[in-house]
Amino acid sequence: MxxxxxxxxxxxxxxxxxEALEKFLKING
Structure with missing residues (x-):
């Protein structure tokens, strides 16, 4: 852990x- x-x-x-989180939110937001 x-x-x-x-x-x-x-x-x-x-x-x-x-960067990955922002891309994820942009796609799924």
Whole structure:
């Protein structure tokens, strides 16, 4: 579980997670 959180944090820091989330919301919003 902690490992997943660490990976998620790294993704957020690189901006990839945010970019993917925005794309997801744009498609499904």
């Amino acid at each position: 902690e490992e997943c959180i660490a990976i998620a944090k790294e993704s957020l820091e690189s901006g990839k997670a945010k």
